Structures are given as C-alpha cells and as structure tokens.
Amino acid sequence: MFDIKQYEKAESVKDAVRLLSENPNAKLISGGTDVLIRLREGHSEYSELVDIHDLEEIKGVSYTDTGDIEICAATTFTEVVDSEIINDVLPVLALASGTVGGPQVRNVATIGGNLCNGAVSADSLASLCVLDALLITESAEGEREIPIIDFYLGPGQVVLGQTEILKSIRICLDNYAGYGTHYYKYAMRNAMDIATIGCAAAVKMDDGKIETLKISFTVAAPKPIRAKTAEEFAVGLEPTEENIKKIAKQVMNDVTPRDSWRASKDFRLHIIETLAERVIKHAAEDAGGES
Numbered sequence: 007m008f009d010i011k012q013y014e015k016a017e018s019v020k021d022a023v024r025l026l027s028e029n030p031n032a033k034l035i036s037g038g039t040d041v042l043i044r045l046r047e048g049h050s051e052y053s054e055l056v057d058i059h060d061l062e063e064i065k066g067v068s069y070t071d072t073g074d075i076e077i078c079a080a081t082t083f084t085e086v087v088d089s090e091i092i093n094d095v096l097p098v099l100a101l102a103s104g105t106v107g108g109p110q111v112r113n114v115a116t117i118g119g120n121l122c123n124g125a126v127s128a129d130s131l132a133s134l135c136v137l138d139a140l141l142i143t144e145s146a147e148g149e150r151e152i153p154i155i156d157f158y159l160g161p162g163q164v165v166l167g168q169t170e171i172l173k174s175i176r177i178c179l180d181n182y183a184g185y186g187t188h189y190y191k192y193a194m195r196n197a198m199d200i201a202t203i204g205c206a207a208a209v210k211m212d213d214g215k216i217e218t219l220k221i222s223f224t225v226a227a228p229k230p231i232r233a234k235t236a237e238e239f240a241v242g243l244e245p246t247e248e249n250i251k252k253i254a255k256q257v258m259n260d261v262t263p264r265d266s267w268r269a270s271k272d273f274r275l276h277i278i279e280t281l282a283e284r285v286i287k288h289a290a291e292d293a294g295g296e297s
C-alpha cells in the first residue's frame with residue numbers, strides 16, 4: 007500500500023540531522039498524517055523516510071526562565087489542546103488546534119508537521135502569526151530562529167533546508183501577556199474539513215481604546231498574512247461596532263484570495279470581512295474592551 011524504499015528511525019534531533027545529511031532524498035515523517043496520504047497518492051519524493059515520531063526531546067509545552075512559551079514540534083494537537091499552559095495563556099492556540107480534523111487525527115498529527123507541511127490552510131497558522139511565533143530549527147549548519155511570517159515561500163513551500171528540523175515554536179512573553187485573542191475557522195463542514203478561510207486576532211487595550219491589533223488570515227493569499235493596513239488603522243480606536251466594521255473594511259487592502267473549487271474569490275472576500283469583524287469583536291471583549 008505504501009511504497010517505502012528506505013526507513014530510518016532517528017534516536018535524537020542530532021541523529022535525524024545526520025540521517026538527512028547522509029541521504030539527500032530523505033524526508034522527515036512525524037505524525038505521518040500528511041506524509042502517508044501523499045505516499046498513498048503515489049508521491050515518490052516521500053519514499054525515503056527519517057522518522058522523528060515520539061522523540062521525547064521535541065515533545066511537550068513548557069515555560070522558559072523568562073516567561074516565554076516553548077511548544078516542541080512533535081507535540082500532538084491533542085497534547086496542545088489539553089495543555090494547561092496553552093489553555094491558561096495561549097487560549098487562541100487551543101481554540102485553533104481543536105479545529106484540526108477529528109480526535110483520531112489530533113491524536114497523531116503534530117503542530118510541527120502542520121507548519122512544515124506548508125499548507126496555507128493549516129489551522130495552527132493564523133493564531134501563531136498573531137502571537138509572532140519564532141520557529142527554532144536545527145540543521146547541519148546549526149540552529150536558527152525564523153519568524154513565522156517569514157517561514158512560508160508559497161503554497162506547500164517553506165524555507166527549511168534539506169537537513170533542517172523544526173525543534174520548537176517559541177511565543178515570547180511580550181507577544182501574549184495582556185492580549186485578548188480569538189480564532190475562527192470557516193469551513194464547508196463543521197468537522198474533518200480544511201479551512202476555506204482562517205482568521206485570528208490579538209488585541210491589547212489601553213484606556214478603552216485599541217493600543218495594538220494583530221490580525222492574521224490563512225487561505226486569503228498565497229501565504230499566511232498579517233493585515234497590516236487594518237492593524238495600523240485600528241490604533242487608538244474604541245472597539246465599537248461601527249469602528250470594528252471600518253477596521254474590517256481595511257482588511258480588504260491586505261488580502262488577495264483566489265478562486266478555487268472550494269470557494270470563489272468573491273465568496274472568500276465576503277467571508278474575510280465577516281470573520282474579521284467577528285474575530286476582532288471577540289478579541290477586544292477578551293481584552294476587556296466593550297464592543
């Protein structure tokens with residue numbers, strides 16, 4: 007059923023880097039929920055595998071000494087959804103992670119695989135973009151930190167080199183403390199469907215006005231985006247219904263959705279504006295602002 011020509015089980019991240027260096031055709035497999043589907047479809051580029059599934063070294067969620075959050079790449083979505091730390095301080099990520107597939111998929115699918123797969127519909131993406139996540143990788147060349155917004159080159163393409171492994175996702179204290187957040191996934195079905203549009207927002211309030219708005223979309227452009235025009239427009243506004251509608255209109259300057267069999271461009275534009283309003287409103291309320 008699966009045409010696997012070579013399979014190696016890595017014992018550590020360093021071992022996985024070594025195995026990838028020794029075989030330029032080798033690709034990583036973690037939970038396998040994307041890789042195995044591709045293999046079954048006959049994509050031969052996944053026929054030589056280095057398995058990092060269940061490597062303890064890259065599992066789990068923890069605080070660093072400085073209050074940042076470190077989410078290891080091989081943490082499954084079930085573990086993310088159940089994590090006390092994530093629920094306490096990054097509820098937007100718990101919300102988004104809970105929309106991935108169904109329970110069986112979430113039990114094996116990892117957050118690292120979700121990002122490295124490069125799908126612009128990935129459900130963890132929009133929330134990690136408004137949290138300004140940093141991706142920590144290791145390769146034959148050493149370690150590096152990549153801001154999530156720079157990680158995507160286009161549909162299905164990320165900046166990872168052939169020997170590069172995503173080890174963890176870091177959310178700095180300044181990027182979560184004091185923010186109200188929300189995520190909404192619009193899909194044709196309520197479960198087991200990928201996003202037609204995904205939208206996350208993070209709002210910080212000061213004296214009843216929006217001090218900072220971060221708003222991100224998936225499937226609204228060839229790469230995940232932050233709606234910078236809308237973010238700048240929102241600064242200093244009270245989160246009233248009227249103002250939120252105006253901010254949502256500004257989002258139209260930042261998005262470039264396309265027609266696909268899943269939804270037309272016009273329908274996506276309508277969804278984008280509607281979701282922007284809904285998500286900003288909830289995030290502002292969560293941050294203590296009236297709307």
Ligand SMILES: Cc1cc2nc3c(=O)[nH]c(=O)nc-3n(C[C@H](O)[C@H](O)[C@H](O)COP(=O)(O)OP(=O)(O)OC[C@H]3O[C@@H](n4cnc5c(N)ncnc54)[C@H](O)[C@@H]3O)c2cc1C
Pocket residue numbers: 033034035036037038039040041042043058079080105106107108111114115116117118119120121122123127128129130166170171172173198199200201
């Ligand atoms: C039935 C079904 C429903 C689904 N529903 C959704 C959904 O609703 N929302 C959604 O976002 N996704 C969905 N998916 C897609 C999939 O489950 C996710 O993208 C998943 O998070 C991928 O993680 P994984 O560990 O299974 O990755 P894998 O399949 O193991 O790997 C995916 C890709 O990432 C690379 N990779 C994996 N880990 C690393 C790492 N640490 N460093 C570098 N590269 C790495 C692999 O080489 C491969 O290219 C669904 C899949 C199925 C089968």
